[in-house]
Amino acid sequence: MDQALFERVCARIDGFRDEVIELQRELVARPALHPDSGGVGEAAKAAFLRTYIAEHGLGTIDELPAPDPRAEGGTRPNLVVRHTGADGSKTVWFMAHMDVVPAEGQAGWEADPFTLRVEGDRLIGRGVEDNHQGMVASIMALRALIADLLTEAGATRGQVSHVGATGRGADLAVDADFIEDEVTNLLFPAWIAGILISGA
Secondary structure: OOHHHHHHHHHHHHOOHHHHHHHHHHHHOOOOEOHHHOOOOOHHHHHHHHHHHHHOOOOEEEEOOEEOOOOHHHEEOOEEEEEEOOOOOOEEEEEEEOOEOOOOOOOOOOOOOOOOEEEOOEEEOOOHHHHHHHHHHHHHHHHHHHHHHHOOOOOOOOEEEEEEEEEEHHHHHHHHHHHHHHOOOOOOOOEEEEEEEEOO
């Protein structure tokens, strides 16, 4: 990417400040507690993200649910959002997880942890850093790339996808074929519970 294009993409992302805050607000309002923490999983957050992605034309969505009888609907959602350019020979992946840790019993909360508070440039709420910042940064980067790179004449190339992945250990076996066929040079952590974007 040349310097002028890089600066244009960065400027566009800077212009997303208010949208970043509103997206964080919506995500914080959907707790998405892991079943290991007594929650029902990420179904509500995944449903919101599906709608957001569709409304903003960010790409196609593949769903790879991981069975978990403790979760709402008996599965935990895995979303793969793809935006493909004219040349799909290269792929860049961004990954983040959707679940958050419980807020109960933790000192320091001055208000409802699932209602976003904005204090200057600080966002306060359960999950804003772990790991909404990963989801929001990926989504805003994808939006900027679509606008300034992937749709630019002569520069439309690659593939952008965002995967929301949930599960631990054997649960990931449901994705084995996808991982083998689609994901190369990508190391999965021991557990993932979120959303991924890939692009170039």
